[in-house]
Amino acid sequence: MDWNLTKEAVEGQVTNVLNTCRTVKKLMEAMREAGCEVGRDYFKVVKCDTQTGGGFSIQHGVVLCYNQLQTNADVQSTMVHELLHAYDYCRNPNMDFADCKQHACSEIRAANLSGDCDMAQEFLRGHVQTLSPFSWAGMKERCVRRRAALSVAMNPRCGGREGAAKVVDGMYEKCMEDCAPFT
Known part of the structure; x- marks a missing residue:
């Protein structure tokens, strides 16, 4: 159905x-x-x-x-x-979305700022197994990294899942700091 x-x-x-x-x-x-x-x-x-x-x-x-x-x-x-x-x-x-670093930065920002990685969304996806606060520690970071890497992995220039994960890891801190246009 x-x-x-x-x-x-x-x-x-x-x-x-x-x-x-x-x-x-x-x-x-x-x-x-x-x-x-x-x-x-x-x-x-x-x-x-x-x-x-x-x-x-x-x-x-x-x-x-x-x-x-x-x-x-x-x-x-x-x-x-x-x-x-x-x-x-x-x-x-x-901006060149074919460039893995630029693509990764935009995906990190989108996963972080869009609500994609809110606890409720992660719970619905099955990535939060328990409602214990201990399971939430680091949840948003894991989610942002995972979702950004999944998107970047679709870019044929970025080396599949492994290459995407590496570029996301390299861009993560810098791009998480950029919250524009939000304060």
Whole structure:
């Protein structure tokens, strides 16, 4: 049975998130201030062949894969994550996502700042086995590193999982310090 949202449901949720989510509003405002005009048409809802909820494309903006999104929360989370990549590109138009270090830094920032690694998300993914506070120690760092490395591993220039993990490890401290546009 297919539990994914329909294209129409995701289109409606995009409009809802744009109107209600303070994080998305902040990111879009920061992009406008940096000289990148973004509006509703910046978000494309399509059927994807990959098993990702979405992506950022310099040519197309934020792409949301309706056939991979299961809840309205997934739509919002994906929008925030991909807008962070868009913001990174907006503030540095010379950014090269094919460069493993630059790609890793943007993925670290997106995993850290988007809510991807909140305790509730990790619990739902099965990465928190117990509600004991001891199991939470270092959880966010492990999550950010894991999720960034998974994304970077999809970059054919980055040496698969092992190469991706190494580049994420090398960029982690520096990129975690960068919380722009949030304080």
